Amino acid sequence: MTQCCINPSILSADFVNLEAELQRISNADAVHVDVMDNHFVPNLTIGLPVVQRIQAVSPVPLDAHLMIADADRWAPGFADAGLASVTFHAEASIAPVKLARELRSRGSKAGMALRPATPVEPYLDMLPELDMLLIMTVEPGFGGQAFLDITLPKIRRARAAIDGSGVGVAIQVDGGITEETITRAAEAGANVFVAGSAVYGADDPAAAIDRLREKGARTLRSATE
Ligand SMILES: O=C(CO)[C@@H](O)[C@H](O)COP(=O)(O)O
Structure with missing residues (x-):
């Protein structure tokens, strides 16, 4: 059966207390780190030096989501830093096959993300070059938005x-x-779930992760029965 993974997004965490916030999600499969450059998306977060410090104190591997322009230039540096997984946007890469190969050759898993309106069909032939396909279920840039059923x-x-x-x-x-939308996404075929508000907005983030994992895994199990 496909493994169900829950990767909380630290975009919804308290950025002043990141080390403590990471400890609260130590039962997660990975921590999802949103890197935004205020060009590819209308928001600005953190860059490589801060990501490296997060990696140094995180109890779980890092899953970096680069919402940045000129991914071909900047993404390899995140792999060089030893991140477990680096995801770039297809819309921000001129040579996505070359970039995916560069990430893998540097020891990271290679992920490629698609905005909600970007079709997957032009990229099907390059699936063997990827470890993960990220299908954005909101317009990238901000946490707390409603899931797009389209x-x-x-x-x-x-x-x-x-x-x-x-x-x-x-x-x-x-x-x-959320605990509601994860079922629809899992039924459709997703198996790695990023959750910001649903985890860090909960009184007990670790318990929220367990509940999400239980719901996602149950749906994935019934899909293969
Ligand atoms: O990449 C993004 C937003 O661009 C996400 O990772 C959000 O941070 C998820 O937050 P919620 O929708 O779960 O609150």
Whole structure:
């Protein structure tokens, strides 16, 4: 059965107390780190030096989501820093196959993200170059937005292509993931779930992770029965 992973987004954490905030999610599969440059998206977060400090104190591996322009230039540096997984946006890369290969050759898993309106079909042939496909379920840039159900058919088409070709690519969804929407996303074929508000907005983030994982895993189990 496909593994269900819960990766909390620290965009919803208290940035003044990041080390403590990371300890509160030590039962997560990875921590999702949103890097925004105020060009590719209308918001600005953190850069590589801060990401490296997060990596130094994090109890779980880092899953970096680069919402930055000129990914071909900047993404390899995140892999050089030893991050477990680096995801760039297809819309921000001129040579996505070359970039995915560079990330892997530097020891990181290679992820590629698609905005809600970007179709997956032009990228199906490059699935073997990827470890993860991130299908954005909100417009990238901010936490706390509502899940876009219009992305569900794209998740289904990506899952069918991945299963049909036998490549081991994870499908990550990011944006508006809650205990309610995780079921719809998992039914469609996603198996890695990024949740910001649903985890850090809860009184007990670790318990919220357990609940999300239980719901996601249950849906994935019933899909394969
Ligand atoms: O990449 C992004 C937003 O661009 C996300 O990672 C959000 O941070 C998820 O937050 P919620 O929608 O779960 O609150």
